[in-house]
Amino acid sequence: MPVSADAPEDLNWRKARRSLNHGACVEVANGHAAVMMRDSQDREGPEVRYSAIAWRSFITTARLGGFDAINAS
Numbered sequence: 001m002p003v004s005a006d007a008p009e010d011l012n013w014r015k016a017r018r019s020l021n022h023g024a025c026v027e028v029a030n031g032h033a034a035v036m037m038r039d040s041q042d043r044e045g046p047e048v049r050y051s052a053i054a055w056r057s058f059i060t061t062a063r064l065g066g067f068d069a070i071n072a073s
Helices: 052-063
Strands: 026-030 034-039 047-051
Touching: 034 052, 047 052
Parallel strands: none
Antiparallel strands: 026 034, 034 047
C-alpha cells in the first residue's frame, strides 16, 4: 500500500547530493506524506517510498556514521 497518493510525475525530483557521477545515481522527491527514491537512469521504473519519520531516522543514522563499513560488525 502506498504511503502517499503523490503521482511521481507531479513531484519535484532531484539528484541526491551524494550520488556518484558515473551513473550510480538516485533521485529523491518529497511528497505530502512520504519521501520517494528512484534510479535516475530508470525514471519510469519502480520507486521506493518512505514515511517522513522513517526517512528522518535513516538520514540521522547515516549522518552519525551508522552505515559506515568501519562500524559494521
